Amino acid sequence: MIIELLTSKYPGMRIWLSQRITAVVMAVYSVLLIVALLIVSPDGYAAWSDFASSFLFRISTFLFFICLSVHAWIGVRDVLRDYIFNQTLRTYLQVMVDLLLVIYVVWLSIILWGL
Amino acid sequence: MKLSIYRFDPDVDEKPYMQDYEVELQEGDNMLLDALLRVKHQDDSMSLRKSCREGVCGSDAMNINGKNGLACITRIADLTEPVIVRPLPGLPVIRDLVVDMTQFYEHFNSVDPYLKNDDSLPETERLQSPEDRAKLDGLYECVLCGACTTSCPSFWWNPDKFVGPAALLQAYRFIVDSRDHAEAERLENLEDPYRLYRCHNIMNCVEVCPKKLSPNAAIVAIKDLKIELSKERGEDKPAKKYLELSWVEYEKR
Incomplete structure (x- = not known):
């Protein structure tokens, strides 16, 4: 099954498929967000605040950001592996990117749930 | 006609350099190879490979x-003149326009480019329906010239690990062949993170193929097939749905 393809038994497929799945999730979210904004068309601070604090918005935006992080992680990882030949520099850059992505996700959680 | 040709003889030259030539074309000189052979007449130290001179041998x-x-x-x-002629990029130069294609052939060999069929031999040949035969159109025409693989950035960056468009096209050619019984094994053989998945659909292969084939479509089809196969795993069957599409139909999708 598809889930099996995301395990370490399929090292190549796992990475490729994750990038495709996250891309689909992001595309769907983007369309839904536009449609939702058109339908709700929030006007003023209170309306925007209501819109942004709904559970559906929070959870879908969080999911979107997780997907964005995974997608970006794979992409940047491939670029670093192709272009940076110095192992130390590559590891350093990779750790920086990973750290940045984690910070973004934590930051987003703080914004979304006001933790 | 003016040409600028890459010259390098590792026994004599320290560094490669470009040499300008001017040749007088004669009637019947229509293709670049004709002009290069005029250059060869002028300066016989300039080396290149050629054989059939009609796009069949791929030399x-x-x-x-x-x-x-x-x-x-x-x-x-x-x-447009001057025509700048260089060897295929990304492969070691043996001399002038002659490159060492060992790596290219190693990748080709790694996909087992031959029919695998353990059934007992039939009395005559192994037959194929016209529909099954049609699935090989757009695949069997490859002459292994290496133009696609050496134009692929993924190959430039990982020449030892990424199999390259030419060999992947060949892999697919045997995967869809109705006479071949090793589909699952062939798909497994491409599971490594580099061999197949380093293709990022850059499309240089499609752009340059002198036979107007689409290695990229074959690569996409292999990836789809691997997903299909996983759904049917356990039944020990290839992914029939895609295999039943002819190649031409697949490319149109």
């Missing part, structure tokens, strides 16, 4: 005005 693949192609089927009339 004279080179980089022509920045784009890989076969000199023998590249029309002089379509080229």
